[in-house]
Amino acid sequence: MKSKSSSTEGRFAYEGLDRVIHERARLSILTSLITHPKGLTFSDLKQLCALTDGNLSRHLGVLQRAKMVDIVKGQDHNRPQTLCRITPSGRNRYLEYVSTLEQVIRDAAKETKNEATGGLQHRLTPLKA
Numbered sequence: 001m002k003s004k005s006s007s008t009e010g011r012f013a014y015e016g017l018d019r020v021i022h023e024r025a026r027l028s029i030l031t032s033l034i035t036h037p038k039g040l041t042f043s044d045l046k047q048l049c050a051l052t053d054g055n056l057s058r059h060l061g062v063l064q065r066a067k068m069v070d071i072v073k074g075q076d077h078n079r080p081q082t083l084c085r086i087t088p089s090g091r092n093r094y095l096e097y098v099s100t101l102e103q104v105i106r107d108a109a110k111e112t113k114n115e116a117t118g119g120l121q122h123r124l125t126p127l128k129a
Contacts, residue, residue, distance in 0.1 A: 012107065016100030018093055020066045025051055025059045030086060030094050033069065039085035060084060068093060 021027055028049040032040060040048070046056045063069040068090030072083045086094070 014100055014104055016096055016103075018097045020062065020068065021094060021097045023059075025049060025055060026063060029056070029059055029063060029084075030068065030090065033084060033086035034091060034094055037086070039072075039083045042082035042084060045084055063090070066090075 021030060028051075029045060032045055032048045042053075042056065046053065049056065051059070060069060060071060064071055068087055070085045070087055072085070074081050074083065
């Protein structure tokens with residue numbers, strides 16, 4: 001069994017990848033809501049995220065239980081309307097999550113560059129007979 005050095009142990013663990021957000025539909029919902037701070041109607045959110053009523057309801061429920069979104073039910077011209085908004089804590093968690101994703105990209109780019117140059121140099125080194 002190899003022992004890992006303390007400098008590399010868990011280097012790519014990315015603890016900031018919030019499991020509540022790290023799902024395609026919920027990431028879409030939060031991205032839509034963070035770009036519309038006054039909120040979106042259920043129907044607009046459904047269209048932006050390309051989700052069915054049931055899927056959107058289920059994912060909004062997860063985000064609401066995590067206190068990342070507020071859901072306000074009301075009326076518009078005597079028709080029921082649901083307004084969805086990102087909460088301040090949802091905004092903070094989202095921004096932390098995006099920051100972690102940016103670190104993933106920086107690390108991948110750096111490692112890819114290191115592999116490309118190191119691997120290329122290795123392949124160009126002549127073999128000794």
